[in-house]
Amino acid sequence: MVQAKAGTTASLEFTNNSTFHFPNSTFFKSMGVKMEELKSIQWFPGHMTKTKRKIESQLKLIDAVAILLDARIPYSSCNPDLRSVVNNKPRFVVLNKCDMADSAETQKWIRKFKEKNISAIALDCKSGKGLNAFIPTVKNVLADKIQSWNSKGMTGRTIKVMVVGIPNVGKSSFINRMSKQSRAKVEDRPGVTRGNQWFTVGKGFDLLDTPGVLWPKFDDKLVGEKLAFIGSVKDDVLDTEHLAGRLLEYLRDNYPEPLCARYKMTMQEISDIQGYEILELVGRKRGMLISGGEINTERAAATVLDEFRNATLGKITLDKADECTDVRI
Numbered sequence: 063m064v065q066a067k068a069g070t071t072a073s074l075e076f077t078n079n080s081t082f083h084f085p086n087s088t089f090f091k092s093m094g095v096k097m098e099e100l101k102s103i104q105w106f107p108g109h110m111t112k113t114k115r116k117i118e119s120q121l122k123l124i125d126a127v128a129i130l131l132d133a134r135i136p137y138s139s140c141n142p143d144l145r146s147v148v149n150n151k152p153r154f155v156v157l158n159k160c161d162m163a164d165s166a167e168t169q170k171w172i173r174k175f176k177e178k179n180i181s182a183i184a185l186d187c188k189s190g191k192g193l194n195a196f197i198p199t200v201k202n203v204l205a206d207k208i209q210s211w212n213s214k215g216m217t218g219r220t221i222k223v224m225v226v227g228i229p230n231v232g233k234s235s236f237i238n239r240m241s242k243q244s245r246a247k248v249e250d251r252p253g254v255t256r257g258n259q260w261f262t263v264g265k266g267f268d269l270l271d272t273p274g275v276l277w278p279k280f281d282d283k284l285v286g287e288k289l290a291f292i293g294s295v296k297d298d299v300l301d302t303e304h305l306a307g308r309l310l311e312y313l314r315d316n317y318p319e320p321l322c323a324r325y326k327m328t329m330q331e332i333s334d335i336q337g338y339e340i341l342e343l344v345g346r347k348r349g350m351l352i353s354g355g356e357i358n359t360e361r362a363a364a365t366v367l368d369e370f371r372n373a374t375l376g377k378i379t380l381d382k383a384d385e386c387t388d389v390r391i
């Protein structure tokens with residue numbers, strides 16, 4: 063469970079300065095926040111509907127949809143509403159930030175998408191690795207269409223692809239990389255309208271940035287937790303010690319070796335204890351003490367979360383392909 067700091071309202075701030083306001087208390091209740099702490103709930107019900115409408119209205123202008131997901135959480139970073147919004151448009155998946163994900167899991171996810179007849183590629187927009195596969199993948203996805211254009215004499219027609227994805231998944235980085243410029247960054251705040259943004263990325267190839275903000279969907283507490291682990295939600299609204307404890311439990315159960323190696327712990331030490339106790343152990347091993355010899359668990363939590371988020375703890379995937387029955391697309 064994710065725990066919000068006592069007194070926070072039913073909203074979450076994202077690391078790109080956007081704020082998501084919850085429609086009801088369900089999510090925070092699931093995070094252990096009491097009802098009286100939910101007094102100042104604000105919700106802008108129009109936002110998601112507006113983005114959906116915008117995406118729908120642009121579908122006629124484009125040939126395919128590139129769905130950007132975070133390779134560490136291919137399930138949790140996918141807004142399941144997209145399936146109906148994108149409707150019958152050819153689509154494919156870009157697993158971005160694969161430099162921080164478990165490569166074996168990324169390959170499993172690519173196979174899983176393939177089983178569902180969805181092409182998927184792995185990308186690392188930090189280094190540009192995998193970028194060369196993008197245009198060939200689009201051409202492959204649109205092979206029948208391109209053949210039909212050619213037969214009608216429309217050879218060389220510009221291919222138009224809409225890039226969609228929740229905030230922080232790397233859309234701007236991807237578009238910047240593809241178009242080799244730095245114009246893609248725009249504000250993702252409720253109330254700030256994003257205009258249509260087309261980018262030419264090569265001869266006969268245009269990308270359209272997501273019109274509007276496609277919020278992540280906190281439809282299950284584990285999804286919310288994973289979005290918080292990767293740092294999509296600003297830590298100052300969350301109980302970071304609780305969050306780090308939950309992350310440590312996950313790492314203990316799924317990636318014990320890099321975890322133990324990093325914090326010089328043994329499996330015997332951590333196999334039967336709760337997340338918070340693992341956090342205390344990390345603090346003790348790192349000498350994070352405050353006056354009186356107490357462990358500075360706040361500092362330990364910040365260290366664990368940072369080291370996970372910048373992949374110092376290793377390449378880790380939180381959504382396992384074998385455990386997700388649905389790909390949500």
Ligand code: G4P
Pocket residue numbers: 078158159160161162185186187188189227228229230231232233234235236
């Ligand atoms: P968005 O438009 O979807 O909101 O995402 P954006 O491109 O702004 O990327 C969000 C953060 O993720 C940025 O880091 C960006 O550098 C990082 N990022 C994007 N793609 C990749 C990738 O493939 N691998 C890694 N490791 N990181 C990636 P930031 O700290 O917010 O900003 P910056 O100062 O690094 O640019």
